[in-house]
Amino acid sequence: MPGSLIKIKEILDNISPSERKVAKYIIENPDSVSNLPIGELAKRIGTSEATIVRLCKILDFKGYKDFRISITKDIASMKKEDEEEQYTDVKPGDSLESIIQNISYNNKKSIDNTLEIISFDEINKAVDAIVSADRIEFFGIGASFIIAYDAMQKFSRINKIALSFPDPHLQIASAANLKKEDVAVAISYSGETKDTYDSIKMAKESGATTISITKFGQNPISNICDIKLFVSAPEISIRSGAMSSRIAQLNVIDILFSAVTSKQFNEVKKYLQNTRKSIREKKIK
Template sequence: MTGSLIRIKEIINNLNPSEKKIAQYILDNPKEISDLSIKKLSMKSGSSQSAVVRLCKILGYKGYKEFRIMIAKDTVNFNRDNENRYTDVEPKDDLAIIMKNISYNNKKSIDNTMEVLSEEAVEKAVEAITKADRIDFYGIGASQIIAMDAFQKFTRINKNVRATPDTHLQVEFASNLKKGDVAVAISYSGETTDTFESIQIAKEAGATTVSITKFGNNSISSICDINLFVLSPEITFRSGAMSSRIAQLNVIDILFTAVASNMFDDVKEALENTRMAAMSKRIK
């Protein structure tokens, strides 16, 4: 699923009962939606027109008309059983199958993320990071790997950046931020307690706050100034958790490259310095 359909799939369990009825009807009958008025959709799904409007807003659309157009685009080449399905890894799978499935899931995660990643939100994040005196990246567990990747990248262009796996240090860092600084919270679920605490303290300190979480309502995105959403549905064998990491790394790459491009005249010397320093560590 891509675009509107995968957005629905991602948030369906967080909807209220009336919205969930509509969402499930759309997922079960995606090709019908382009021919249904809001009244007919509400009747067929056993819900109300106001619930349809709410669902459209939750999904990020101005109204039902825009939503219906996007659903129609999504279903042009829609094949629920094959092309649009994340593939799980099964016990004792052949190595060739594992290689194919994991690679497919990773690529699909990036493609799906590009359907929900707002260019406007990315632009705001890039502008804030470009101007920032200090940038913090917060993440725990697998998300800490993403934070350290961001730390490594932005260090290359001599930005004043911090990332640490120590949650006590994270809140200490956050408490000393100020207006003009940027704090980035990385958590696929958007519900990681330590990361939420750090970003909340950063916000209270006056920093611009950015989230990198899954699409939909969650605790971390709800308090951040700028939300960068990724999409990678988790599946039984945790391949989803692996591909969500790839999607988050891709977002970091986008931010880094855009900031470096904005500041190229200022950072080209730093890029060359770090390139030469890294070359000195090579055997040959």
């Protein structure tokens, strides 16, 4: 699904009823929206122009004109996608072949859709912050901790002081000792995990630069962070939805790690060589 409509679907549950009315109309009638001036659109929906402009701002557009241009560009992509598969849930009793295809497609689609909504400016800010950081802490609970731990492992390979704790009490205690030269990264697809919120809030109060990796839109964690990175994943009933969001977040971690490594390659090359050498020596001979 094209970027504008992905963003709208991600924020549906977190906007006002009047904004939701506009959002649903746009999702159902993208072709007509691309040809309508704001006054005519407001009349058709039965809402105010101000509500439409407010929704456009929530979606990170300067105004309705920019949003309409984006929708127009998206329509061609939508027609192509109509010919392809959509997100598909795994159903009880599915064949193994169907499960393999659905999970693989959903994971791939979550990465593709994340690429549509991710901000290159925000990624660049995050990379610069990590490059300059004395210390990086990754906060996540449950499945999100696995992503945080993966990030810690990656950045440790290039000699960054990177930490991640599975215990939320250790997370918040460590966050309290961060300083302005440090970076804290909060990982939570919903953006509403309380322990992660408490830790990133403490990190911000301690002066650290804060980065969030959440679903698109307004949520408590991204709202308080300095740098906001968004991912997209399907909202489907079986755990394949959570699996896809994990894949999308891991992909963002890989992007950050690769960009930091590229930017500091001459400095970190020896550390990468050291880690590769140590891994080779641990293999069974």
